[in-house]
Amino acid sequence: MNAAIVGASGYGGETLVKLLSAHPKVTLKAVTSRSKAGEPVSSVIPAMRGVLDDMLFENSDPAELAAREDIDVAFLALPHGAAAEYARHLVDAGKKVIDLSADFRISDPAIYEEFYGASHPDVDLLAKAEYVMPELSDDAWEQKELFACPGCYPTSILVPLLPLVKAGLVSKEHIVVNSYSGTSGAGKQSKEAFSYCEVNESSKAYGLPKHRHLSEIEEQLSKAAEDKVIIQFNPHLAPMNRGIATTITVPSAGATLEELYAEWEKCYSDKPFVCILPSSTRPDTKYVVGTNRVDMSAVKDDRTGNFVITSAEDNLVKGASGQAIQILNLWQGWDETTGLI
Template sequence: MFKVGIVGANGYTGGELIRLLHKHPEATIHALASRSQAGRPAWELFPTLHGTALGQATILDLNDPRLSECDLVFLAVPHGVAAEMTPGFLAAGVKVIDLGADFRFKDPALYEAWYKIPHPAPELLAEAVYGLPEINRAAIRGARLVGNPGCYPTAILLGVAPLLVHDLLASPLIIADGKSGVSGAGRSPRPDLHFAEVTGDFRAYGLPNHRHIPEVEVYAGQIGKKEVKVSFTPHLVPIPRGILMTLHLAGKTGATTESLTRVFQDFYAEEPMVAVLPETDLPHTKAVLGSNRCQISVRVDERTGQIIVLSALDNLVKGAAGQAIQNMNILFALPETTGLTDLGLWP
């Protein structure tokens, strides 16, 4: 058994890490920490823990030495905070998986341009590994610092990767239309996320310069070995969790729904966390609720030549905590599915 810590254990992503890790056969939760909730028992933050041994665990301060006793820490904290903490953990021999944005880019100038602060630890960017296993597994193995992808970029990159690898697009423009549940905005209270304002509503936000755009452009460009541009419109839908992504792409002449479905099925044939649906089915958020799986389907509009790719995932699992555990499994040479085999919840 190896020991893990969760910093930012009070948020939705931290809570999802707790839910998934508490029954992991090889990892034990050694430390839970939060800057704002230190001193409280864990069950007060997550009522599902009431009556369990883990629920009685005291939330630690971020400087508690028990965090440095861990073999790995998950950082589910705001951008800037993770990069300030990471050098100390690495110096203590603790591996780090950052679920925020601090270690997703190699270029500190790109980070500063989109996140509006200088990078606190630019000397670590060269060794940080982007943690999307389906495209970067070899680099993740043996790493000590992983930047977990964003939820929207995961849905986009998994949806477009087979087309980029096989050079099946006639244009470098990815038009992405994303819908996300409210938990994607985090747990901190905001007036525009109150129940009375969200329920019965459906709205776009963060356009045209959402912070996930450069992440997709960088890694889609690396996958396809050519420059890619992204036009992304995110939407907030009144559900707790889940992402449905619709990609509109210019296809090359001759592509059909049948031929591209085969391309996707072959590309993801050995990927246990990606399910390519048959031509008769379409992804939807409830089909992946609570699971670490991404559902994908592809259609060709032969009248317009457009390729339409749809992907669905749980933003808190494959879009965050589950993918981080998938990366942890790789780092410790475990089967990637360890602790992640539960099916989604239905209904």
């Protein structure tokens, strides 16, 4: 496959460049950034010295990119609102698109407007998009042309929780989720709040009580439950570069811990990027950073009747760029671990 990365100067885009440049079945044909156009990729992303020395950042023009005959698939590492314009040109030109923004993650335009403060930029194209969580989506998604890659927080929550909601092993009410993300999750920003002195040796909650990712999480859980699911989601900024640690407290619907683990094993026994840890072990971000893996475990608190589920992932790999490449691998019929291990 010949690939383009649109918006490659951010953290997610940089991670895509690093992974795709080493992918044995992908040729990187274009790397775009309006702010870095004309600059060598190896200067902007020094890790690519000796790898992409001859490649320059190109200007991000949707029509010009869509007209390129040497591009089969485009990865959009753009802010919400901006991705839809590129997706429209590319899909109309017969290209496949894997979007890492929020523009096509939420199927209901009204919910998009509620959480993102603007009407959806392309409702017609939204109807043609498919939200793809590789471990949980059915095979029908592979026939689509536009794939929405899940967000970083939602991945850390939906992978452990969605199968349990779908199987009726946990309550659909009183679900509380606390997540801690490394500062790379905020993207490259020069704001004071993300400066070293503000972030180092400090942790705080933000986006309360209605973080944007809540819309995606609740929509997917509601589809699984075939009923409205509302959760309390509390995101936190943690003093680390990357990684997400999530703790989910959910009432048991009469299920035992053994039944929970049995459901996980049934769902994920053949999934290479989900690691089910013993109940006595807690996932740790330092062991998933740099991988496309979600580690998870659970305990049951007999005093409260709650399951306490914990997960860990790399927000830039499994939470973004690695998962996008996993989608590409599955769509092409390649081993889903290609270029990711």
